Amino acid sequence: MxxxxxxxxxxxxxxxxxxxxxxxxxxxxxxxxxxxxxxxxxxxxxxxxxxxxxxxxxxxxxxxxxxxxxxxGALSPGALDLRERALPYLEDLVEVTRHNVQLAVRDGLEVVYVERLSAVDAVSILTRMGSRMPLHATGVGLVLLAFAPHDVQEEALAAPLKRFTSRTIATPKALRTALATVRRDGYAISDRQIEPITHSVAAPVRGSSGEVVAAVSVVVPVETATDTVLPAVRACGRAISRAMGWRS
Amino acid sequence: MxxxxxxxxxxxxxxxxxxxxxxxxxxxxxxxxxxxxxxxxxxxxxxxxxxxxxxxxxxxxxxxxxxxxxxxGALSPGALDLRERALPYLEDLVEVTRHNVQLAVRDGLEVVYVERLSAVDAVSILTRMGSRMPLHATGVGLVLLAFAPHDVQEEALAAPLKRFTSRTIATPKALRTALATVRRDGYAISDRQIEPITHSVAAPVRGSSGEVVAAVSVVVPVETATDTVLPAVRACGRAISRAMGWRS
CATH class of the missing domain: 1.10.10.10 (Winged helix-like DNA-binding domain superfamily/Winged helix DNA-binding domain)
Structure with missing residues (x-):
């Protein structure tokens, strides 16, 4: 140091x-x-x-x-309120998908995973509770960045974009396009950005005033079509949002 | 202060x-x-x-x-190693019992819950991740104390035993008997000790050298017979122990 x-x-x-x-x-x-x-x-x-x-x-x-x-640490807002309310729905998502389920919040230009649940037979992944990843390279990060304040987006677009695989979004232009797609669709698909064998599907979690406070995702092996988990992930994001006081 | x-x-x-x-x-x-x-x-x-x-x-x-x-905090041994290894089995236990599932370690004369998972429809309980309870009044605490070093047991027996309900173990003599029963049976049943409407069933989690490193429990409404969850809790404790490197 x-x-x-x-x-x-x-x-x-x-x-x-x-x-x-x-x-x-x-x-x-x-x-x-x-x-x-x-x-x-x-x-x-x-x-x-x-x-x-x-x-x-x-x-x-x-x-x-x-x-x-x-x-x-268990008293931090992400853990205490969000995580507690989200847990039953995250468990349901594990139960119906049998994959890795993650809940993350944004901290600056990174995502922090506040929960990760895995089925016994799920594919092994890198993240765990309390770990960090850059926003641009993960499904949860793309969701959190797409709905972040304008200045945060500009800061992320100006920062170096770390490349993990050949498919990692690594230019400001590609990132801008990806964020627009997330805002249009209301979810993010991160295709082999972190590891060449997995992709993730992420959806927003909203608070009572409608702002995006977290993102939920499922990480699946690349052989698994994202369509098979997308509706469940989106429904889970909405269920947690309702538990957080959001009304559509 | x-x-x-x-x-x-x-x-x-x-x-x-x-x-x-x-x-x-x-x-x-x-x-x-x-x-x-x-x-x-x-x-x-x-x-x-x-x-x-x-x-x-x-x-x-x-x-x-x-x-x-x-x-x-997520890097503490209880969270990092134990919790990560235990999670899939805890989720299975939620899935098959539809009740509150807890994982706890001993810290001095208290239990600290390192995980709590709840089915959406489970009975509401007081504990949550990171919270503490005294050893004598909980199922996980009785397991952790029954297998704790002798000096810890004597310290707990000499300390004031807080009474939560009329059924809380509140005398050294009753506690000594309860601990002997736990050692004989290999599990603990805590009968309405914290709230008059719930009881819990707890089993030990062992590390690679056979020492008890944690306890897992299910909290059920008092109308639910403990026999209906006991085998699942004990099997879960053994499954987590194996994941921790224990060989029976």
Missing amino acids: SSVPVSLLGRAFALLSVFTADRPSATLSELSRHSGLPLSTTHRLVRELLAHRALERDRDGRFWIGLRLYEL | SSVPVSLLGRAFALLSVFTADRPSATLSELSRHSGLPLSTTHRLVRELLAHRALERDRDGRFWIGLRLYEL
Whole structure:
């Protein structure tokens, strides 16, 4: 890490940010190295974070994110309200499709998955609860961006568009066309944009004043025609919207 | 709040701890009042927490727990590993029982629910993801305590046993008997201990070395005989255990 934060809280978040889905646990020296903080500072901060149960230590002496952060995080609006209301409908969608079902919200120019449910026999996918993806490359992201404020759309169109496969939308022009299609159709199909073996179908979730607050999607193997899941995904998006107070 | 923490990190956690399931959002003055911190300190800390996206502000100027804490919390071992592996089996359990299904781990003398799934038509219950309950009063808690280390059991037996209903286990002697029964049977039935209208059936989830790492339960209306869900709950506990690497 290049710049070391000056404030104590900044340092604490630099430490916590060492933990990722790819590195869910770390030793003291790994924490020091990846945060850029001196070992003595790291040691002192870790001790305080342990005391607040923001971190926990396992039998091998490795550190993990603690249950207290899980508990606090569960109070975020995306988790508390949206996720709670959406869950029964997401479960129904898993039951009728037997595929991966995802619920996501927008955070800046990324989607954050607030829920992912999978049938036992569903195709394996990359995302999980709490993970992030760029807006342009996912079905949920295209829905969230298509209905986002104008300035957010312009910001996304001006930003670098990361390419995951040969089919990833990678130019501002292609993205603009894709967003127009989503607004016209009311749903998004993301065709092998993240992995060459899956595509996803996504639909908006609206809040009580009609604004798009989230998106729901089903990820299916590329052999599965999107038509076979599209009506169920759209109906699910509408059912969750109604549970959020939306009236059509 | 009686004592104001001295360290900056302590103050930050005092602020974050103002947020609960009953108070998921707060104004600046509410944050100051409930944390016991001066308004100026509160203002400064809130600004820093906003910058780290540990807090977010809604259109009405109220503060909420931010998505960043949700994202970090999702990396805690209970969420990341256990929950991910357990989810498909929990969904199956919802599908076959049409009741509330819960997955919980022990944190000190409390259970923390890391997942709760509900069928659309299930009886309404108090718990949700991230919420806590005492060990003695819940099915999952009895399972987790029955298989906990000896010193944890003695600590729980020595602690005050909160009474929720007339049927809550409220004496050390009754708790000791209940725990012995759980160890003998390999499951727990919690009979109207939290609310007079529901009971729960819980079974252990084991890790690769055979230790009990979590408990799964179904909460049913008191009219529903526990025998009708018990085999499904026990089989679900075993299925999740196998997914965690347990070999019987």
